Amino acid sequence: xxxxxxxxxxxxxxxxxxxxxxxxxxxxxxxxxxxxxxxxxxxxxxxxxxxxxxxxxxxxxxxxxxxxxxxxxxxxxxxxxxxxxxxxxxxxxxxxxxxxxxxxxxxxxxxxxxxxxxxxxxxxxxxx
Numbered sequence: 419x420x421x422x423x424x425x426x427x428x429x430x431x432x433x434x435x436x437x438x439x440x441x442x443x444x445x446x447x448x449x450x451x452x453x454x455x456x457x458x459x460x461x462x463x464x465x466x467x468x469x470x471x472x473x474x475x476x477x478x479x480x481x482x483x484x485x486x487x488x489x490x491x492x493x494x495x496x497x498x499x500x501x502x503x504x505x506x507x508x509x510x511x512x513x514x515x516x517x518x519x520x521x522x523x524x525x526x527x528x529x530x531x532x533x534x535x536x537x538x539x540x541x542x543x544x545x546x
Contacts (some may be wrong), residue, residue, distance in 0.1 A: 427461065440460060440464075442457070443457060443460055446477065447468055447472075451472065453465050453468070468546065471491070475525075482529070482530075482531060485530060486530065489531075495532050495533070498526060498532065500524050500526065500532060504533055505525060505526065507522055507524070509534075511535075520536055521535070521536030522534075522536065523533055523535075523536070
């Protein structure tokens with residue numbers, strides 16, 4: 419698989435198969451701490467994210483710490499420049515985040531999850 423643009427996921431004709439490959443690569447990375455690009459190539463931005471998370475000792479099986487609640491979160495969200503992309507994302511997804519097949523998230527530069535939409539069956543399921 420050729421990945422011409424590191425920020426754009428090249429899924430190919432078998433999206434579920436590709437998702438399984440990535441899941442296997444992630445499981446292998448979690449167990450060994452190394453990436454084998456020959457086994458399942460992942461984009462550089464993804465590999466870098468996995469490495470940063472590992473170095474920061476982020477537990478992929480636990481929710482991230484909550485640093486903003488209720489009114490503080492609402493105020494931060496409304497003032498944040500990323501608030502402008504949320505309606506666009508909702509339009510692009512077209513309600514399919516509720517079908518159990520999609521989850522999307524928007525976070526700030528500090529890694530705080532600001533919006534997460536989808537279902538509990540496939541992800542955090544915390545409506546934004």
